[in-house]
Amino acid sequence: MEEHAGADVVRFSDFRFDRRRGCLFLETADGALTPVAIGSRALDILSLLIDRKGDLVTRDEILNSVWPGVVEGANVTVQISALRRVLDEGRSEPSLVQTVPGRGYRLAAPVIPWEAEVHPEAHGVDNRTAAELTPVRGVGAPPASQARRLSGQCLFSESPRGGFGRTPPPF
Numbered sequence: 001m002e003e004h005a006g007a008d009v010v011r012f013s014d015f016r017f018d019r020r021r022g023c024l025f026l027e028t029a030d031g032a033l034t035p036v037a038i039g040s041r042a043l044d045i046l047s048l049l050i051d052r053k054g055d056l057v058t059r060d061e062i063l064n065s066v067w068p069g070v071v072e073g074a075n076v077t078v079q080i081s082a083l084r085r086v087l088d089e090g091r092s093e094p095s096l097v098q099t100v101p102g103r104g105y106r107l108a109a110p111v112i113p114w115e116a117e118v119h120p121e122a123h124g125v126d127n128r129t130a131a132e133l134t135p136v137r138g139v140g141a142p143p144a145s146q147a148r149r150l151s152g153q154c155l156f157s158e159s160p161r162g163g164f165g166r167t168p169p170p171f
Contacts, residue, residue, distance in 0.1 A: 007113035010050055013096055016114060041066055042083045049107040058104040
């Protein structure tokens with residue numbers, strides 16, 4: 001198995017992937033990390049591609065790993081597209097997720113284990129979760145019990161109150 005396969009945090013291209021938190025971050029030109037909005041299934045596929053470090057991963061392997069027991073291959077196509085949209089945004093080079101027609105997919109970037117102890121900048125802003133970096137918007141702040149429960153999570157979403165869309169307004 002590769003040396004980075006079990007690493008909690010890995011770097012590739014301009015990205016840092018934190019497996020513990022299930023978060024993907026984009027490193028900006030000034031070295032700051034910005035959380036990237038991406039679904040959990042796409043992150044599961046990314047994790048699998050990272051573990052295989054450049055080796056082909058077949059559609060069946062992805063299905064069995066990410067959706068055990070599901071036989072619908074369209075799920076893979078949708079999530080690979082979402083992954084490419086995020087990873088390739090603003091790139092002029094070829095995609096970081098390569099397709100080998102009829103055979104599978106591979107991550108086309110060197111993957112390096114990233115140790116927080118070696119990088120002093122990891123203590124502070126760079127080490128916070130997306131939930132800590134993103135202000136809560138909407139009707140009000142989440143109750144304290146929700147805030148504690150979600151403190152280690154990457155994303156927080158709050159539904160709007162009734163009256164938006166097809167939901168009738170409360171009277």
